[in-house]
Amino acid sequence: AQSVTQLGSHVSVSEGALVLLRCNYSSSVPPYLFWYVQYPNQGLQLLLKYTSAATLVKGINGFEAEFKKSETSFHLTKPSAHMSDAAEYFCAVSGGGADGLTFGKGTHLIIQP
Amino acid sequence: EAGVAQSPRYKIIEKRQSVAFWCNPISGHATLYWYQQILGQGPKLLIQFQNNGVVDDSQLPKDRFSAERLKGVDSTLKIQPAKLEDSAVYLCASSLVMGASGSGKTQYFGPGTRLLVL
Numbered sequence: 001a002q003s004v005t006q007l008g009s010h011v012s013v014s015e016g017a018l019v020l021l022r023c024n025y026s027s028s029v030p031p032y033l034f035w036y037v038q039y040p041n042q043g044l045q046l047l048l049k050y051t052s053a054a055t056l057v058k059g060i061n062g063f064e065a066e067f068k069k070s071e072t073s074f075h076l077t078k079p080s081a082h083m084s085d086a087a088e089y090f091c092a093v094s095g096g097g098a099d100g101l102t103f104g105k106g107t108h109l110i111i112q113p
Numbered sequence: 114e115a116g117v118a119q120s121p122r123y124k125i126i127e128k129r130q131s132v133a134f135w136c137n138p139i140s141g142h143a144t145l146y147w148y149q150q151i152l153g154q155g156p157k158l159l160i161q162f163q164n165n166g167v168v169d170d171s172q173l174p175k176d177r178f179s180a181e182r183l184k185g186v187d188s189t190l191k192i193q194p195a196k197l198e199d200s201a202v203y204l205c206a207s208s209l210v211m212g213a214s215g216s217g218k219t220q221y222f223g224p225g226t227r228l229l230v231l
Contacts, residue, residue, distance in 0.1 A: 004155075036222075043117070043204060043222035044156070090155050099208070099218055100146060100169055103155030 002027045002093045006104035014112045019078040021107050023065075023091030026072065031095045033074040035065055038088040038106075047089075050074060061085070086111045115139065117223035119205050125229045131193035134226045138186065138207030144168075146220060147180055147190050148204040156204055162188065163210075192228075200230045 007022040025031055032051050036044040048059025055067040065076045074091060088108050092101040118137040126132050138145050143164050148156035159178065161169040164185040173180070177196070182188040192199055206220040 041224070041227075043224045044206075045222070046219055049219065092155070099144075100158035100161045101148075101156070101220065103157070105153070105155050 002031070002095060002102045004091050004093050004102055004104035006089075006091050006107050008107055009105065010108045010110060012110040012112060013081050015083055016080050019063075019076070019081045019085065019109065021076040021089050021091075021109065023074045023076065023104060024072050025074060025091070025093045027093055027095050029095040031093045032099075033065075033067060034092040034094075034101065035059065035063070035074075035076050036090045036092060036103075038090065040087075044090065047076070081109075081111050083111050083113065085109060117205055117207055117221055119203075119223040119226050121226060122224065123227050123229075125231065126195055128197055128230050129194040131191065132195055132228065133192075134190045134203050134205075134228075136188045136190070136205030136223060138188075138205070139221055141209070142207035142221075143185070143210040144208045144218070145182060145188050146206040146208075147188070148206065150202040150204055150225070152201070159190070195228075195230045197230050200228055202227050 003026045005024045034049045035047040038044050047063050048057045050057050050067045058064045063078045088106045090106045091104045094101050120135050145162045147159045150156040159173045160180045162182045165182045180190045202225040204225045205223045208218040208220045
């Protein structure tokens with residue numbers, strides 16, 4: 001069985017500040033890890049994914065995440081927040097025979113002007 | 114390229130009524146997924162198709178939910194009869210194909226259908 005824990009249902013940062021969204025996973029098989037972003041009344045858009053290649057993954061809109069097996073973590077970061085980054089962010093894991101995603105509960109990112 | 118299409122975008126029904134949602138995946142995508150996203154939670158996988166065959170429906174409440182993908186392209190998700198707790202956004206996603214290991218393929222999501230059961 002797989003699971004994802006996202007620490008912090010809401011994270012607030014100032015515009016221009018570092019963004020750090022935390023994700024820890026549990027998986028009995030080597031995991032594939034994803035970060036998705038969801039804007040209001042829209043579907044999910046892929047930010048980046050880890051598929052067992054480089055442990056530091058770069059995504060769209062300046063986001064990146066680092067896979068740390070020893071810590072079972074896949075935290076999302078961005079050096080400088082923009083107002084347009086305000087959205088809901090979901091971490092997800094897949095692995096094993098089928099590739100349906102198991103999602104965390106999400107983190108709502110608030111950007112203060 | 115066109116994205117995943119879903120309809121309707123919004124639906125309001127009374128409890129015990131039936132409802133159906135439609136999804137058209139990205140052209141050429143063999144794998145199709147239906148997820149349920151309850152307010153304040155992450156999406157939960159309901160069912161996964163590979164072409165017109167079911168790969169995983171372990172979390173589908175089969176007493177009231179059904180889904181089909183008869184020609185391996187479009188899919189329909191049905192709820193009959195609906196309960197209050199079925200109020201959620203129903204997301205459809207597609208990916209090219211399951212890999213040899215079954216994982217790691219990017220899933221592309223549609224805009225979702227927001228269902229309110231009164």
